[in-house]
Amino acid sequence: MLVAENLTYTIKKHTILKGINFVIQPGEMLALLGANGAGKSTLIKMLNAEQIPSDGKVLFFGSDLKSYSPVSLAKMRATMAQHHHVSADFTVAEIVMMGRYPYYTHNPKEEDLIVVRETMCLCGVDHLEQRSILSLSGGEKQRVHLARVLAQLWKQPNCLLLLDEPISAMDIRFQHQTLALARALADRGWMVVAVLHDINLAAQYADRLLLMKNGRKLMDGTPCEVINSRNIYTIFGIDVEVVTHPETLHTYIVPKMVHVNGLSFGMI
Amino acid sequence: MKKKIIYVLLVALLAIATLSSLALGAFFIPLREVLLNTVQKFGVCSDLPVDELYSGIIDLVRWPRTLLGILVGAALGISGAAIQSIFRNPLAEPGLIGVSAGASLVAASIIAFETVMFATLGQFLGHYLLAVGAFAGAGVATWLVYRISLYEGKPHIGTMLLAGVAINALAGSLTGLVSFLSDEQQLRSITFWMLGSLGGATWDSVWTLFPFVVAALVGLPMMAKSLNAFALGEQEAQQLGQRPNRIKMLVIVLATMAVGAAVSVSGIIGFVGLLVPHAVRMLGGADNRYVMPASALLGALILTLADLIARTIAMPSEIPIGVVTALLGTPLFLYILIRDKKKIIV
Secondary structure: OEEEEEEEEEEOOEEEEEEEEEEEOOOOEEEEEEOOOOOHHHHHHHHOOOOOOOEEEEEEOOEEHHHOOHHHHHOOEEEEOOOOOOOOOOEHHHHHHHOOHHHOOOOOOHHHHHHHHHHHHHOOOHHHOOOEHHHOOHHHHHHHHHHHHHHHHOOOOOOEEEEEOOOOOOOHHHHHHHHHHHHHHHHOOOEEEEEOOOHHHHHHHOOEEEEEEOOEEEEEEOHHHHOOHHHHHHHHOEEEEEEEOOOOOOEEEEEEEEEEOOEEEEOO | OHHHHHHHHHHHHHHHHHHHHHHOOOOOOOHHHHHHHHHHHOOOOOOOOOOHHHHHHHHHHHHHHHHHHHHHHHHHHHHHHHHHHHHOOOOOOHHHHOHHHHHHHHHHHHHHHHHHHOHHHHHHHHHHHHHHHHHHHHHHHHHHHHHHHEEOOEEOHHHHHHHHHHHHHHHHHHHHHHHHHOOHHHHHHHHHHHHOOOOOOOHHHHHHHHHHHHHHHHHHHHOHHHHHHHOOOHHHHHHOOOOHHHHHHHHHHHHHHHHHHHHHHHOOOOOHHHHHHHHHHHHHOOOHHHHHHHHHHHHHHHHHHHHHHHHHOOOOOOOOHHHHHHHHHHHHHHHHHHHOHHHHHO
């Protein structure tokens, strides 16, 4: 269980996050939605212990996140960052194997090799195994890092998976494949937090959506609770029509109008 | 498998280079004598019919010099590999954090002003003055660069890079000033020191350098996994359970000690720390578990060969080893670079 209590982050008098509270239970997938600069990535960095909150705390299974040792935390939570820049010419297999670093000292065990193979297959990068990471396309790179992050937590109980815009460079097939995978992992008891920009995809795969605006939490609830044209306008400043799919009953939005500097542009 | 072949090849070549280095020089020693002497040295059997004259030269001159070359080369190679990893920058090398510039400044000052300023110190340290001074200079310059890079108690790599450039420039200009103030003979000594030489090798210098290099050879490969994770970025390394700040500090301490000690006995030897790790990566990939030991081996090999050439090509005089490393190594490196260009650029 993960509890965020009054999370606040201030840097040089700029408040990036202010008083954020929420709870995630094992088995839940939470999507963070918000405009550019709303504080989503900063919130992820509070949840993965990369940065220490100025005020408030994160309780991870009852203990403050700060009290975990780096290695024990590495076996319980993994983060897929928004940007990746690998500075040396590693192969795909070597990069994915890095996810197993918390589990061995110098040479990988049989188990580690199996896990790496499994996650590479799941993310559809097994055929790229011996390719250099530097030679891949943006979407392929994202899938490799996803495989690495999954390898880090594979077969572990009580996991927290943090995904910061995990599908931003992927084609539509892998976008769905990735989110369906995250959904399946949540169903097996992982906690998943994903920053997403596609509201429709978020509504389709996440249990709950947390809407952020200017570093604060606006709302937190199931897709059909929080997605309405008023909330979307408040956060993104666009007019949308909210539709319910007749068969799946998922909530969808269809943009109608966007406003730029007092001018309005129709979208139909 | 490929890596095993590279290791075997490097070790075999290093053994050949070592034997050649023992045999060749101003005075040629037959290979048979070299082998007999080597066998005896490692205590396999002690009653071999060795020639007194030959074994005297091998023991007092060739072995210290060869070993010094191996140690200096290994120190430069492995430190270069580790420094490039923590800086996440292919252009990084030990010199970047001030090691060589600090050592040069102090060494030049000692050469130019020994009689004026360092007389008392010189009485204590004797002919070690230059080595001790250069080591201290390397340490102080690196410490300054490291201190400047601290932000909220943690070393910031980008700042360290810029601070290194600045301290290098400062030390460089001061060295220039010292050179300007020195006379012809001193200027020649300064220039030769800065081009590097293993000419001053003695068993004492070998044993002084030994612990510093061994510390790096043992300590740095133990951090190979962490340094691999650095390629993903410091935050990612932290997410994988590594402690980036501790790793950065350890790498800088070990690399500075090894390279500082190497520079203090051999002068500045360029090229090796920068290009050897690249050559190693182009041959067998970027995994630091392989790159670091292989860089040490290749560094040792290149330096042994370079020294062999430096002292035999213009017999009876010697040319500076720094000149040879660049002349010998650059074409080889450029060849690999051109061959593998496609792999690097994409």
